[in-house]
Structures are given as C-alpha cells and as structure tokens.
Amino acid sequence: MSQELIDAITEMREEDVVAITNQLLDEGVAPTDILMACKQAMDVIGKRFEEGDAFIPELILAGEMMTSVTDILKPRMAEESTSDKLGKIVIGTVQGDIHDIAKDIVAFMLDLNGFDVTDLGVDVPPEKFVETVQDTGATIVGLSGFLTLAFDPMKDTVAAFKAAGLDDVKIMIGGGQIDENIRQYTGADAYGRDAMAAVDLAKSWV
Amino acid sequence: MFVQPENWSKLSATEKREARFASWMSTEGRPFASPDAESEYKLRAQRIKDVIDLKKPDRVPITPFVGGYFAKFGGITPYDVMYDYEKYTVAWHKFNEEFKPDFLVFSGAFNPGKVFDILGYQVYRWPGGSLSKNVDFQCLEVEYMLADEYDDFIADPESFYMRTYMPRAFSALQGFGMLPTFFASMELPMAPALMIPAGLPPVQQSLKAFMEAGLAALEYAEASGKADGYLQATYGMPALPGGFTKAPFDYIGDTIRGTRGIMLDMFRQPAKVIAAVERLVPIATKLGVQTATMNNNPFVFIPLHKGADGFMSDADFRKFYWPTYKAVLEGLIAEGLVPWNLVEGGYNSRLAVIAEDHPPAGASYWNFDQTDMTAAKKYFGDWAAIAGNVPSSLLHTGTPEDVATYVKGLIDTAGKDGGYALATGAVLDHTTAENLHAMFTTGKEYGVY
Structure with missing residues (x-):
C-alpha cells in the first residue's frame, strides 16, 4: 500500500x-x-x-x-522533534533581489532531506543573515540570487559573516548566473546549480 | 515607419525581408553629421545583414544587449535612468562614445518610472517605486490570471486583458473592469448602454490616468528617440532590435499565471494551457509585426524564459512550448521579419529539438547565454545566425586577458565562416570597463574575416 x-x-x-x-x-x-x-x-x-x-x-x-x-x-502527529534534524540552515535571497521561486524549491528540498531550515525570504540584508545564524545556531547558510545584481550583495553577506567572527559557518550560493567565478568573487564556500546540489553540499557539511 | 509597397501580398518571405532590410539600411531621409557617419551606418547594417544571411561579414559585428551597465559607467543610479531623461541621455551617450559597439542595442534598463507611477503598476517593482534607487527593476510573480480563468482568456484574450488583467496589473486602471462590451454600440437606442459606464467615477478616473500615462510615455519616447538619434547621426550606429514579442508560453508563464502557476497547470489542466498558447499565436505574431513595422526595423526582439534547460523536459518542451513559439517565428519570418531571440539560461538540450524542425533558413538570430556555442554552431550554423555567450560572471570577475581569450575562442568556433555576432550572454548589467573594452577590442581586431 x-x-x-x-x-x-x-x-x-x-x-x-x-x-x-x-x-x-x-x-x-x-x-x-x-x-x-x-x-x-x-x-x-x-x-x-x-x-x-x-x-x-x-x-x-x-x-x-x-x-x-x-x-x-x-x-x-506529535510535534516533530528538532533533535532528529541533520543540521540547521538559514536561507534567503540576498539584498536587492526579490526572486523567490528557486530559493523556495531549494528550501523545500533541504527541509525534506532532514534539515531544519529558516527561510528569511527575499531582499535580505547581510546583517539579517548574521543575526539569524547567531540566534538559531545554524552552521550552514544558503544565499540565493537570480540576477547579476546579486553578485555584490552575496560578497557583502559573506564578508559580514567573516566580520562577525563566524568563520566556521559554511556558505553556499546559487542562482541563474552563479558559477565558480562568482563563488571565488564572493568568497563563498561552494555554489550549486540546483536544489539537489544544495542538498548534497549541505549533507557533506554536517 | 516601414511603408509596405503595394504588391506586398504578392511578395515571398525573402522578398519581404529584402524590402524591410533595404528600407532600414537606406540612409535616405536619415540625418548624419558627416559622410563618415553615413558610410559607417551602411557598413554596420550590412555587417549584421551578412550574419543573418549566413555569410561572412567584413568582421564579426558587436551587438551586446546593454542593460543597466551604462548607468554605472556614467555614474548614475537605476533610479536616474527611469526618472531623469537628461541624466539618462548623458550616461547613454558616454557609454556608447566610450565603447563604440556597432549597434545601439536598446537598453532594457531605460523605462519611464513616471508612467508606472501614474498607472500604479503592480507586476514589477522598480528603483524609486518600491525598490531602493540603486537596484534594477524586477518582476513580481503573482497569479494575475487565476487557475480557473483560462476559458475567459481563451474566449477573448483582448477583452480579458482589458477588463480583468489591467485592473489587477495597474491599480489606477480599476475602472477598466467596468467597461461594457463595445458591441453595445450597435444601434442608436443601445449605444447609451455603452456610454453610461464611461461616465462612472472609477471609469473616468481610470481613463484620466490612462491619458496621463500616455502623455508621459510620449515624453519618454521623445527622449529616447533624441538620445539614439544623436548617436546614430554622429557615429552611424543603427538601432536594434526594432519590434518585440514573446513566445506564447512565456506570455502566460511570465506575467499572467507566473512560473509556479503555469507549471502546476501543465499537470492539472494541460489542455487549457495548450489552448491558451495556441490562442496567442496570431496575437503574438501581430504584436511583433506591428512594432517592427512602426520602427522601420526588420528585427523582432523575443526574450526566451520558461523553455530553458531544466524548466521542463524535452517532451514537455515539444508539447507545451515549441509548437506555438515556432508558429510565431514562422509568422514573423513570413512577414519578412527576423526574430531576434534572446535565449536566456541554457538551451543545450533544446538545440536538437529545434534543429530537427527549424524555421526557414537565413531569417533568424539567436543570442545564446549559457548554451554550448560549439553545439549551437553545429545544430544551428547552417540555417540561423547565432550570437552571444560572453558570460556575465567572466565580465564581472575575470581579467581583460581572460575575456580576450574567451572571445577569441568564440570567434574561432561560433564565428567560423561567419553567421555569428559577438554579444554578452545575458543582459549587460555588471562588468568592469577594462573587461568590456577587452571584449570589444578583441572582437574588432581578432574578428576580422
């Protein structure tokens, strides 16, 4: 059945x-x-x-x-225990970018694969990402951006984590125009082409 | 405005295309500041025509689709571009005078904020509207047509747009929803039934806003025409492309149902999706013909979105996307026009699908973004002009040497034996001036045949 x-x-x-x-x-x-x-x-x-x-x-x-x-x-069902989760992830579309479709799919796939996902929505400023990681104790961050205008906000967000002393937090980026060049440019730990790549990356980091 | 000759209906598609090109390429009646500018205009127009004709031009034409980068280069904000035409003009001139591309490929970033303010446009957010002044405009994907409204749309798309879509898409046009059918004007005793709603306050307010927006749009058109006219007259840069339309699936998927909406519809009500895109074929074709004819330009801009790799299977592409898109391409080509496809994202798995059933040869232009250009040349090279593929990430983060190497590679492969134009893959929003110079200079030097 x-x-x-x-x-x-x-x-x-x-x-x-x-x-x-x-x-x-x-x-x-x-x-x-x-x-x-x-x-x-x-x-x-x-x-x-x-x-x-x-x-x-x-x-x-x-x-x-x-x-x-x-x-x-x-x-x-009884409330699901968060201790069963593989790890905590904070995800969002970076400042200035209001696209959410791909980010929503990634958040959904991460959630489904056992991660505790905090989705900050779109147009998220760097400090909001940092605060949320500090509040939740998340160890992984996912930055989404559909347009080329996301390159600099992604870089700024990665820098904000470094400035806050959160060097251990793993940061992945993804979006239509994101590739290895942009990963290097932003200083992110990895980039993924799609939702399954995000799941694989997250699993390799916990 | 392109004026059709009297024997238009008797001409073949090729003859029509030649007539449109001849009119666009003619310098008669076009003001030029110098004989040099006039001969440059002819030379550049011929250069792109050779590419469309799948011949070797004198050198690879340079046709980047300039987005917001010119504003950054000119030191103005995306807000300035949409609200201050004088600043826009100065920046647009500065960019084109500095980089000297072959054509004025219109900047999608230049749009009239005032028009959208008057109308209360809901489908997009823009700098100075509800976005910061430093951010480019972006689409807000909402279901502007609901899942159960396909039948209304299919029965009469124009009426659906006017009475249902417009009030949702423009807050100042709520009154359009109250407009009666114009068939009410059939006889004297019935005609008042048509006019009574036009007197109601919401309709009056909407019509006033509509007229006001019209005047603001004219101001914008005048500013745009003047800015481009100066560059054309001084440097002989022809403007491209002339008209615009979209693939029927993208019409519905982008700003009518939204990505999520149309993708669920593909499972839940596939027959309705297909009926709707079929219904749009003549409308999309007519829009392309009218706008290109108005601008006396053989090219019709078509930005492609939801048919890209990953957005659906090849089987669904064949079922939902390609048949009606192809019908629009063929309709435009039959009218002597050249579809200028901006193929955003990757089209790697679509190349073979399109090639096995392609539109007429020597009549279309495909600006690829993340598509493998060797494969594009293989599948399209003998029937269509290809362009593009300089990556936005490379222009943003690479060195001038990296860019030059990449461009040379493109010219060697995609540009082999002609039929290729050098362009960015995506709309050019972010780059460094050094990298863009490297791209253009390499094209101008290494791209000579």
Whole structure:
C-alpha cells in the first residue's frame, strides 16, 4: 500500500496521492510510516532531477503534493522533534533581489532531506543573515540570487559573516548566473546549480 | 515607419525581408553629421545583414544587449535612468562614445518610472517605486490570471486583458473592469448602454490616468528617440532590435499565471494551457509585426524564459512550448521579419529539438547565454545566425586577458565562416570597463574575416 503512495507521487498523480494517504490512515497506518513513504518517493524524484529526468515543474508539483500530505497528517502527529534534524540552515535571497521561486524549491528540498531550515525570504540584508545564524545556531547558510545584481550583495553577506567572527559557518550560493567565478568573487564556500546540489553540499557539511 | 509597397501580398518571405532590410539600411531621409557617419551606418547594417544571411561579414559585428551597465559607467543610479531623461541621455551617450559597439542595442534598463507611477503598476517593482534607487527593476510573480480563468482568456484574450488583467496589473486602471462590451454600440437606442459606464467615477478616473500615462510615455519616447538619434547621426550606429514579442508560453508563464502557476497547470489542466498558447499565436505574431513595422526595423526582439534547460523536459518542451513559439517565428519570418531571440539560461538540450524542425533558413538570430556555442554552431550554423555567450560572471570577475581569450575562442568556433555576432550572454548589467573594452577590442581586431 505504501508502495502505491510512492508510485502515485513519483508518477505525479496528485489526486491519487491525497486519496491513498487518507486510505492508509483509515487502515491504521502510522503517519510516520506515511511520511517515510513520501520521503522515499521524493528521493526518487530528487534522483531523477539530478539525472536530468525530472525538472522544475515536477519539483513544484511534488512540493504541492507534500504540502497536501502533511496537511492531512499534521493533526494526527506529535510535534516533530528538532533533535532528529541533520543540521540547521538559514536561507534567503540576498539584498536587492526579490526572486523567490528557486530559493523556495531549494528550501523545500533541504527541509525534506532532514534539515531544519529558516527561510528569511527575499531582499535580505547581510546583517539579517548574521543575526539569524547567531540566534538559531545554524552552521550552514544558503544565499540565493537570480540576477547579476546579486553578485555584490552575496560578497557583502559573506564578508559580514567573516566580520562577525563566524568563520566556521559554511556558505553556499546559487542562482541563474552563479558559477565558480562568482563563488571565488564572493568568497563563498561552494555554489550549486540546483536544489539537489544544495542538498548534497549541505549533507557533506554536517 | 516601414511603408509596405503595394504588391506586398504578392511578395515571398525573402522578398519581404529584402524590402524591410533595404528600407532600414537606406540612409535616405536619415540625418548624419558627416559622410563618415553615413558610410559607417551602411557598413554596420550590412555587417549584421551578412550574419543573418549566413555569410561572412567584413568582421564579426558587436551587438551586446546593454542593460543597466551604462548607468554605472556614467555614474548614475537605476533610479536616474527611469526618472531623469537628461541624466539618462548623458550616461547613454558616454557609454556608447566610450565603447563604440556597432549597434545601439536598446537598453532594457531605460523605462519611464513616471508612467508606472501614474498607472500604479503592480507586476514589477522598480528603483524609486518600491525598490531602493540603486537596484534594477524586477518582476513580481503573482497569479494575475487565476487557475480557473483560462476559458475567459481563451474566449477573448483582448477583452480579458482589458477588463480583468489591467485592473489587477495597474491599480489606477480599476475602472477598466467596468467597461461594457463595445458591441453595445450597435444601434442608436443601445449605444447609451455603452456610454453610461464611461461616465462612472472609477471609469473616468481610470481613463484620466490612462491619458496621463500616455502623455508621459510620449515624453519618454521623445527622449529616447533624441538620445539614439544623436548617436546614430554622429557615429552611424543603427538601432536594434526594432519590434518585440514573446513566445506564447512565456506570455502566460511570465506575467499572467507566473512560473509556479503555469507549471502546476501543465499537470492539472494541460489542455487549457495548450489552448491558451495556441490562442496567442496570431496575437503574438501581430504584436511583433506591428512594432517592427512602426520602427522601420526588420528585427523582432523575443526574450526566451520558461523553455530553458531544466524548466521542463524535452517532451514537455515539444508539447507545451515549441509548437506555438515556432508558429510565431514562422509568422514573423513570413512577414519578412527576423526574430531576434534572446535565449536566456541554457538551451543545450533544446538545440536538437529545434534543429530537427527549424524555421526557414537565413531569417533568424539567436543570442545564446549559457548554451554550448560549439553545439549551437553545429545544430544551428547552417540555417540561423547565432550570437552571444560572453558570460556575465567572466565580465564581472575575470581579467581583460581572460575575456580576450574567451572571445577569441568564440570567434574561432561560433564565428567560423561567419553567421555569428559577438554579444554578452545575458543582459549587460555588471562588468568592469577594462573587461568590456577587452571584449570589444578583441572582437574588432581578432574578428576580422
């Protein structure tokens, strides 16, 4: 039965996902087991994405399906313990840039892969990133920027972490025009081309 | 304005294109400050025409799509560009006089803030509007058409735009939502039914704002025409491109449904998405024809967004994106126009898809961003002009030597045997002056055939 749920998710059958989830609950399957099935399905989609067999539309729809399932499961589940998380990450789109679509996908994939993600939204000033890391004790920061105008704010944000003495915090950057040149320019620890790259980087840092 | 000859409908697409080029390249009636400027104009226009014709020009033309960089070079802010036409003009002249590209590839950064203020534009945020004066304008992706409104859009896109989209996209145009159908004017006793809503305060306010914005747009057009006119007359730089339109999928995906909206629709209501993009083909084609004709320019600018690598599978590209985009390309080409595609992001997996079913040869221009140019040459070289690919990251962070090496590589591969123009991959917002000089100088020296 859980396999049916996994198949429905990986085959993008959105309506079936909701129906099967309800059916599993009616049959007495534990919400945590259902979540585990979702996680397995998302691993499949993530892998397809990495291999170029799934694309942004699939990730967006998968996000919608995961939201539907968690909305159904939430009332039946105890508060999730944060100690089970792999690590804490602060993410946001840098100052001056208001794009959020790619950043949202990255935040979603990190969350799904077991990270405790604090999403600061868009147009985030460097000091806000620093404060949030100090408050949450996060060890990883993700800076997003769609336009070339993000290059300098990214550099400023990395510098702000250094200035605050947070040299141990790992910083990754990503966005449409980001490559190794820009990683060097900003002083970030790494850059990623897509959401799965962000997950791989984060996992390698905890 | 390009005036069609009387026998227009009898001409072939190639004859129409030749007629449009002849009109654009003619220096008759164009003021020039010197005979040198006039001959430069002809030389440069011929240079890009040779590229479109897939021939070897005298040298690689230099056609960067200049975004906000000219403002930085001129020491003014993105706010100044949108609000102070005098400052804009000084900076735009300074940039073009310093770097001397072959063409005035219009700056997408130059837009009238005043027009957007009057209309209360919601779809974008801009410097001095709700963004800081130092930040370039950006799109705010919201669902300006809701998921259940496809049928209304498909039934009558113009009406949907006027009565539903405009009030959402422009806060000052709320009254447009109250406009009745103009068919009400069919007979004398019915005509008042049309006019009564026009008297209501919200409609009156909206029409006033619309007229005021129109006057502000004219001021902007005049400033723009004067700024470019001076450069054209003094240095013989032709303006490019002339008209504009978009791929139907991008119309819906960018500013009607938004990325998220259209991507969910691809799963939830694929038939509606396809019907909507099909409905847009004649509209998108007509927009390109009208704007290019008005500007007496054979080129139609088409910025490409949601069909890039990663945005969808090749199968979905074939299903949702390419058929209607191709129909627009063919429609423009049939009217003698040259689509000027700004291919943002990567198009690596699309090259083969397009090449196997490509539009007519010698009639289109593709400015690539992060696409492998060796592959682009391989798939497109025998039927389309290609351009671009100098990376924005390299221009921002590399050395002049790095840039020169990269440009030489492009000229050797993409520029082999002609059919190539040297341009930035993305819109040019950030670079150093040294790097940009390195790019242009290398093009001018190493790019001689």
